[in-house]
Amino acid sequence: MQNHFPLWKNILVLTFLVIGILYSLPNLYGNDPAVQLGSSSATPLQQGQANEVEAAIKSAGFTLKAFEFKDGKILARFNNTDEQLKAADLLRDKMSGKATVALNLAPATPAWLNKLGAQPMHLGLDLRGGVHFTLEVDMDSALKQAEERYTNDIRTAFRDAKIRYQSVSKEAAGIKVVLPNEESKVSAVAVLNKDFRNLDLAETGANEFVLTIPERDLREIKKSALGQNITTLRNRVNELGVAEPIVQQQGDSRIVVQLPGVQDTTRAKELLGTTATLEYRLVDVEHDVQSVLNGHEPVGSRLYKDKNGNPVLLKRAVIVTGDQITDASSGLDQDGSPAVFITLDNAGAKKMGKMTQDNIGKPMAVVFIEYKSETKIVDGQKVQHKEKVEKVISVATIRDSFSKRFQTTGLDSPQEARTLALLLRAGALAAPVEIVEERTVGPSLGQENIDQGKMSIIAGFMLVVFFMIVYYRGFGLIANFALIFNVLLLIAIMSILQATLTLPGMAGIVLTVGMAVDANVLINERIREELRHGNSPQTSIFTGYEKAFATILDSNVTHFIVAVLLFAFGTGPVKGFALVLSVGIVTSLFTSVTGTRMLVNWIYGSHRQVEKLSI
DSSP, X not given: OOSOOOHHHHHHHHHHHHHHHHHHGGGGSOEEEEEEEEESSSSOOOHHHHHHHHHHXXXXXXXXXXXXXXXXXXXXXXXXXXXXXHHHHHHHHHTTTTEEEEEEEEEOOOHHHHHTTOOOOEEOHHHHOEEEEEEEEOHHHHHHHHHHHHHHHHHHHHHHTTOOOSEEEXXXXXXXXXXXXXXXXXXXXXXXXXXXXXXXXXXXXXXXXXXXXXXXXXXXXXXXXXXXXXXHHHHHHHHTTOSSOEEEEETTTEEEEEEETOOOHHHHHHHHHOEEEEEXXXXXXXXXXXXXXXXXXXXXXXXXXXXXXXXXXXXXXXXXXXXXXXXXXXXXXXXXXXXXXXXXXXXXXXXXXXXXXXXXXXXXXXEEEEEEEEEXXXXXXXXXXXXXXXXXXXXEEOOSOOSSEEEEOOOSOHHHHHHHHHHHHHXXXXXXXXXXXXXXXXXXXXXXXXXXXXXXXXXXXXXXXXHHHHHHHHHHXXXXXXXXXXXXXXXXXXXXXXXXXXXXXXXXXXHHHHHHTHHHHHHHHXXXXXXXXXXXXXXXXXXXXXXXXXXXXXXXXXXXXHHHHHHHHOOTHHHHHHHHHHHHHHHHHIIIIIIXXXXXXXXXXXXXXXXXXXX
């Protein structure tokens, strides 16, 4: 039979329609102003702390719309942004040092849709509001750090090889090495040619020379610093639960950070400007901690505190620092306990190998050092307070000699291992950053953009619907159904993909609405042409769809190629437009051809006697 779909094809189309309705629904419910709290250490927040936070909010007179505690994180929902902002200030003061407090806009999706995995699309900065920063990476500092690292490594190499030297110092021209005699010079050159072959060596006088970092290595250091800073910043903003943050490179030394939904610019600055580093040190087991607490700190040691506030006495000498770690991953050791597997660079591996060989059976600690600025409420005013935070995040016993690759154990849980691996891998900024551009998009402007975008979509939709009904009558109504089906399916797919909708993306939806009826115009004109040739209604329907399909496919494929190229080579808003356009082309092709054919078959199918078509 010509105009008839098998049962499975009808069920398939209806299934897609149901999916389109269900997964586009969450976008109707909007967002709740919320405050999110996460642990500021490797240990997640506990139920007792959640109860404390809830009680503090209620005692301050704020009305909670909902309070959620899940996976060690707290989400408090409020009825308006005014209470949200005041509650966030209260909690930052109360939970200072215990938790990170962030403003958020949490989806108000009903529980039954959440169980189906249905979530709304993320909204971009131009629709949701938020902050945009352009950060300049201090490349001079990155190069100075590299030179200082080489300077220290050269001194260590000379000491290990028992080579006497007068000085190894960092000068404007490079790293200057001065030796006492010719014999020391020959030995020093041999060591440098073996362990520091990548550096350029030039004699500047009798028994002295200057080492410089080659241009290719300088470019690599800058590239590495920029890449590590991007990774670090991305992980930091992810911890705050910001929906679809954008952290991307701009040029050779700049990073663009967009935080949709973040209403507190001060807090965002604190987050991005915080610098941190990591150090491995030996634990001082020769002196009593209690004696140090009483004021008798031994020379060469210093008192720290661990993540639970307990005192730990460590040696002042640093073994390796976080910038010498090239990779870190979490997993389980041979006993099934949580562990972090670490890889060091060559210089770090050499230091670690020598230290562990001499200290088997002794404990070693990982110290996390953070320089952060925090805004506190003092006498009703926001005051920025800068402080240096040092804490021991892990202590483990050295079981055997190791160098380049080793594991850190003694962790409480797999989650703590994952967090420690993240800190080791990207916990420190490779070079300082400075905010050179700052823009704030208010929620009201974002809402205005949304309202205008909705208006343009509705206006375009209604004009197309009106034209199709007037010009094609019954077949126009069928095309309009396909148009509604197409928009639902497009929004559903964008929501399932958790894509970010921006203002250009809304323009893509408007364009898709216009393009969606192109196929039906071609089909309807083909059917009318067949009717004019004297063919029967059934034959005209079948031939019209068959002849129009090749043209429709060709048109959509060429549009899709353009959309893919826009996505591949575009950035930011262009990518958003291209994504919506490419998804819209696929859904339009499906709904305009298959969706309308199913309805036409139901109304004018081969099982019916049809004398005239409403077209």
